[in-house]
Amino acid sequence: MQSEFQSTMDGLDPSYWEKPLAQAIVEALCHDPKRTVLIDCAQDPRVWTASQVLALSYALAKRWNVWDELRVGVVLPPGLLGMVANLGLILAGKVPVNLNFTASASAIQFAMESAGIERIISTDVMVAQFQDFPWPEVIIDLKDLLEALPRVELGAIMGLMRFTPTEVLKRLWDLPLAKGDDEAILLFTSGSDGQPKGVSLTHRNLLANCDQIHASTVLPDGIRVLSALPLFHSFGFTVTMLYPVLKHATAVSVTSPLELKKIETVIKEHRVEVLVGTPTLFRPYLKRVSPEALRTVRYVVAGAEKTQKGLHEQWEAAFGSFYLEGYGLTETTPVVSVNLPDLPNQVRTRSGSVGKLFPGMRARAVHPQTLEPLALGAVGLVELQGPNVFGGYFQDPERTQRAFHDGWFVTGDLGYLDTDGFLYIEGRLSRFSKIAGEMVPHGVLESALMDLDVWSGAETSAYAITAIEDAARGESIVLLSVEAVELERVRKHLIQQGIPALWHPRHVLQVAVIPTLASGKLDLDGCRRAAQELLLNQLS
The missing domain is CATH 3.30.300.30 (ANL, C-terminal domain)
Structure with missing residues (x-):
């Protein structure tokens, strides 16, 4: 009986996963300093190149690496501020903790106390907007800090990038050496079925998942992807913020996925090609967004919840772009699988599935009660292994022990795999009632x-x-x-x-x-x- 599916390693570079994340960031941004990493459309659209993003991030890192604490809170939307805050902290050897500013005050307080957050990087605008947020005494206004950075200093950094070999630059800047299983970022799950859980993602997790995304070709080189998901969401952090930094993609950012009129304009003016979100976020497009505005969109990738009946067909009929379902979890950094448009000689999407398992991963289904492995095609509790799978919940050994079974991560989702490695998700175990x-x-x-x-x-x-x-x-x-x-x-x-x-x-x-x-x-x-x-x- 074949009870598990193991995907190939095609297109992956495991040696890349072992780099310190700070070094991988510097290497990626120095490789092509003139490439567009970000188009920030929060206000008047502005293009940001790799050299500009790195100069700002490194200038911030030099000011932040003197702080004693390891973890620093971030309360910022997608865009330049959110990007350089996170990159600056990583280059400073700190662990960014992007906090969910839409959660309850008690949930936020729980996260801050758990992580030992003493200061938060944000803006005065965010502080005024979220008055119920339990702000600490120390708040860094990043907008003011960026405006105060000397232009001479930024110009010198960009000059070094242009004329100094990357290997020399990395030694000159004395980048942090944390890597592999060391904690890189800390996220707190949205708590859809209970109290938020701290998820520590490592340097290996983040680099491996970006490598898997690239190998899958879901975000090919040169692609423009809408960055609208919040940075406290693993998809928003890894896929639409970090991936464009590390790989040859461009993030086109807006501050909220709910601003459909703004998004409609941004997609049309900046020729966005890929949208990433949840089915719930995509459904309103059918009534409120013009098909003409989405003419450049090649496909949307929908995940985080099961697509409602009919939405897939309605989207493709209305907009003429592919509606592709994928699957991921905060604990898997997040992406596990995704459907892709078929090629002339290759089936890459399968109806009802959430796509083919990413390269470098293993998956199986087990009996929900006995945890005995089931044959391929049988519905059970989905378990995963792979370099993008986290190592455990933050400061919670009991919950971590429950989350793993014989070295497999227990997802909490019921589903099955077919013999070609396509994954089918029936729903969360918590979304079943025993009657x-x-x-x-x-x-x-x-x-x-x-x-x-x-x-x-x-x-x-x-x-x-x-x-x-x-x-x-x-x-x-x-x-x-x-x-x-x-x-x-x-x-x-x-x-x-x-x-x-x-x-x-x-x-x-x-x-x-x-x-x-x-x-x-x-x-x-x-x-x-x-x-x-x-x-x-x-x-x-």
């Missing part, structure tokens, strides 16, 4: 309810399935809806869709908004809490 001994998939219920006309045409999440404890049945299914809808109408629709009666919601609760995270993913814990609170209010 009267039967596993009930929330995602299947949500797909079946999509055709109910009460919320047809909604641009954002209009409903969600969650569950609450039930002493008799184990759990009870609850439908949260922003529109008033009768339970009997829901049940009749589900019967027409062939959904078993055991799976039907026992409650329909109306809410003002469906709880979601900044990434666009459903806030699973928030949905559960909302259901519990509303039902308690009904009983009181």
